[in-house]
Amino acid sequence: xxxxxxxxxxxRSSPHASLLCNVxxxxxxxxxxxxxxxxxxxxxHSNTPFLLSQKATxxxxxxxxxVNSSGTAGHPSSRFIPSHxxxxxxxxGPSLVRGFNDAVSGSSSSTTTTTSSSSSSTxxxxxxxxxxxxxxxxxxxxxxxxxxxxxxxxxxxxxGQVLASWDKxxxxxxxxxxxxxxxxxxxxxxxxxxxxxxxPCFRDDWLSPPFDTGGSGSHSRDMxxxxxxxxxxxxxxxxxxxxxxxxTPLHRDVYGxxxxxxxxxxxxxxxxxxxxxxxxxxxxHGNLLFDxxxxxxxxxxxxxxxxxxxxxxxxxxxxxxxxxxxxxISINHNFFSSPTLPRVYAALRASQARCAASIDDVKVDxxxxxxxxxxxxxTLAWEAEFAEEVEGLLARDAGWGWxxxxxxxxxxxxxxxxPPEFSAPPEERARSIREVMQLYxxxxxxxxxxxxxxxxxxVETLLEAGSS
Ligand SMILES: O=C(O)CCC(=O)C(=O)O
Numbered sequence: 400x401x402x403x404x405x406x407x408x409x410x411r412s413s414p415h416a417s418l419l420c421n422v423x424x425x426x427x428x429x430x431x432x433x434x435x436x437x438x439x440x441x442x443x444h445s446n447t448p449f450l451l452s453q454k455a456t457x458x459x460x461x462x463x464x465x466v467n468s469s470g471t472a473g474h475p476s477s478r479f480i481p482s483h484x485x486x487x488x489x490x491x492g493p494s495l496v497r498g499f500n501d502a503v504s505g506s507s508s509s510t511t512t513t514t515s516s517s518s519s520s521t522x523x524x525x526x527x528x529x530x531x532x533x534x535x536x537x538x539x540x541x542x543x544x545x546x547x548x549x550x551x552x553x554x555x556x557x558x559g560q561v562l563a564s565w566d567k568x569x570x571x572x573x574x575x576x577x578x579x580x581x582x583x584x585x586x587x588x589x590x591x592x593x594x595x596x597x598x599p600c601f602r603d604d605w606l607s608p609p610f611d612t613g614g615s616g617s618h619s620r621d622m623x624x625x626x627x628x629x630x631x632x633x634x635x636x637x638x639x640x641x642x643x644x645x646x647t648p649l650h651r652d653v654y655g656x657x658x659x660x661x662x663x664x665x666x667x668x669x670x671x672x673x674x675x676x677x678x679x680x681x682x683x684h685g686n687l688l689f690d691x692x693x694x695x696x697x698x699x700x701x702x703x704x705x706x707x708x709x710x711x712x713x714x715x716x717x718x719x720x721x722x723x724x725x726x727x728i729s730i731n732h733n734f735f736s737s738p739t740l741p742r743v744y745a746a747l748r749a750s751q752a753r754c755a756a757s758i759d760d761v762k763v764d765x766x767x768x769x770x771x772x773x774x775x776x777x778t779l780a781w782e783a784e785f786a787e788e789v790e791g792l793l794a795r796d797a798g799w800g801w802x803x804x805x806x807x808x809x810x811x812x813x814x815x816x817x818p819p820e821f822s823a824p825p826e827e828r829a830r831s832i833r834e835v836m837q838l839y840x841x842x843x844x845x846x847x848x849x850x851x852x853x854x855x856x857x858v859e860t861l862l863e864a865g866s867s
Pocket of ligand 1: 639646647652658659660667713719721722729731732
């Protein structure tokens with residue numbers, strides 16, 4: 400593969416250069432370093448975004464190996480710039496970020512450890528030849544020129560096939576998304592650290608805790624087994640790569656989780672919307688907008704240019720849309736930790752309500768069939784059976800149900816994913832768990848799903864053992 404042939408970057412006259420217009424001063428801090436305890440007090444509790452400067456990723460092997468060492472974008476030797484043609488009209492107008500930025504501006508000035516957003520961008524070209532080391536891995540690919548309902552048309556193909564089409568100056572709309580590279584490396588006996596190590600403030604990760612490759616996983620059933628393929632659904636550590644103009648539509652992350660996203664090569668423009676604003680981001684049918692560019696209510700969010708090497712933290716429940724300004728390679732994780740549990744619980748409750756409503760006809764059938772019959776413990780049989788139906792649908796639809804939720808807490812308590820210095824203090828962890836436990840015990844599922852009662856009792860025992 401001719402590694403000089405692909406960059407997709409640096410040409411300020413490209414259709415995507417307009418994305419760089421009207422990017423305001425960041426209303427969020429950019430830290431060179433953020434220790435886990437400051438992460439909790441400054442951003443977890445307030446559920447607000449921030450960035451880590453490129454210093455946070457400077458030592459990552461990926462930033463050496465995946466970057467083309469022969470120069471930066473726009474280098475005269477560039478021959479080809481694969482780039483999605485993008486939308487007519489390019490980027491958003493000047494008012495795009497005004498509303499939200501005005502509301503939060505000043506919040507970063509009190510932070511002494513911040514660095515200002517760099518005014519001059521460094522943009523590298525990707526070393527796709529280095530990525531061809533993984534050519535045999537099957538990766539999910541979105542065709543960002545083919546919308547399919549609320550997503551793009553997707554396929555799973557060997558990475559080598561995508562790299563080959565980019566090498567032939569084709570596939571400019573192809574976006575490799577949610578590639579489970581680290582899970583795949585681990586399944587082959589290599590550590591993920593050969594590519595990168597997550598920043599310390601993000602190590603207390605209850606969603607993708609370290610897995611035993613080949614052993615019994617810390618998560619089971621709804622959360623799946625330890626990942627053995629790069630398309631596993633039990634792993635939330637991803638690599639994304641795609642030419643300038645490829646993008647991720649407006650969405651919110653799964654399970655009420657956070658995400659962090661590090662640019663290895665290239666820059667991204669993000670629009671971030673605090674929870675609640677999504678009600679104004681709908682089309683005339685009430686469906687969430689697919690692409691907020693050009694929509695008047697885009698101004699209710701904040702637009703951020705994420706430079707190469709920087710890491711963005713996206714808080715729980717914030718909708719976001721992302722457009723690659725250059726050819727981008729990024730690494731991102733979805734994650735949460737114990738202080739996030741009340742948010743994760745609320746997200747699962749909302750998913751449960753949606754699932755239950757979607758099978759209302761099933762409820763009527765079960766009720767008609769079972770009438771007033773009661774189980775030995777006095778529960779109405781139809782309520783118990785319907786609760787199991789909804790639980791099964793939740794697990795399939797939302798990725799996990801209440802069983803998975805409590806298994807996750809049990810397993811992370813029994814085997815904390817990070818040493819204490821990277822984790823929430825034990826009292827805070829216990830407080831969050833007790834909060835969701837109380838809510839759960841007051842909910843109908845406590846009575847209706849006996850298997851979860853056993854799990855909750857086990858969690859209680861683990862908490863008590865931890866506090867003695
Ligand atoms: O980089 C992208 O295209 C999407 C990333 C994203 O949505 C996330 O990290 O939550």
